Amino acid sequence: MNSFCLFVFVACVLFASVSANEILVRQIRSCQKQFPKSESRTLPDxxxxLLTKDDKCYLNCIMTVQKVIWNGGFNVDALEFNVNNPKxxxxxxxxxxxxxxxDKCEYAARLQKCIEIVIRKTPTSHFPTLD
Structure with missing residues (x-):
C-alpha cells in the first residue's frame, strides 16, 4: 500500500510540474501576442x-510571468531557483x-541588461549544467 501512495504522490508532482510548465508556456505566448517580435529583440547584446517601447514591455511581460518582477520589484528568489547558486x-x-x-517597461529593460551583465561577468562554472 505504501508503494502505491508513493506512486500517486510522484504522479501528482509530475502532473503539477507539467501543468505549471504548460501554464508558463501559455503566458509567454500571450506576451508574444501582445508585443509582436521586432528585429531589435534579436540583438545578442x-x-x-535600440529597443522599442514594445520590446521593453515584452520584457516586462515575460519577467512578470516568470516572477522575476514581482509587485513591481526585482524578485531575486526567482533567479536563485534557476541558477541554484546563492553567491x-x-x-x-x-x-x-x-x-x-x-516606467515598468523601462524598468524591465534595465533589469534585464543588469542581469545580462552579471551573467557575462560570472564564470560559467558557477552556473548549473543541463546534463
Missing part, C-alpha cells in the same frame, strides 16, 4: 537605446536590486 543570487541582488524606474 542589446542596447537599451550568484547575491550578485544579482547587490548589482541589480537597486535599479528603479517609474
Amino acid at each position: 542589446f542596447d537599451l537605446d 550568484i543570487a547575491d550578485k544579482f541582488r547587490k548589482q541589480c536590486g537597486p535599479i528603479r524606474h517609474t
Whole structure:
C-alpha cells in the first residue's frame, strides 16, 4: 500500500510540474501576442537605446510571468531557483536590486541588461549544467 501512495504522490508532482510548465508556456505566448517580435529583440547584446517601447514591455511581460518582477520589484528568489547558486543570487541582488524606474517597461529593460551583465561577468562554472 505504501508503494502505491508513493506512486500517486510522484504522479501528482509530475502532473503539477507539467501543468505549471504548460501554464508558463501559455503566458509567454500571450506576451508574444501582445508585443509582436521586432528585429531589435534579436540583438545578442542589446542596447537599451535600440529597443522599442514594445520590446521593453515584452520584457516586462515575460519577467512578470516568470516572477522575476514581482509587485513591481526585482524578485531575486526567482533567479536563485534557476541558477541554484546563492553567491550568484547575491550578485544579482547587490548589482541589480537597486535599479528603479517609474516606467515598468523601462524598468524591465534595465533589469534585464543588469542581469545580462552579471551573467557575462560570472564564470560559467558557477552556473548549473543541463546534463
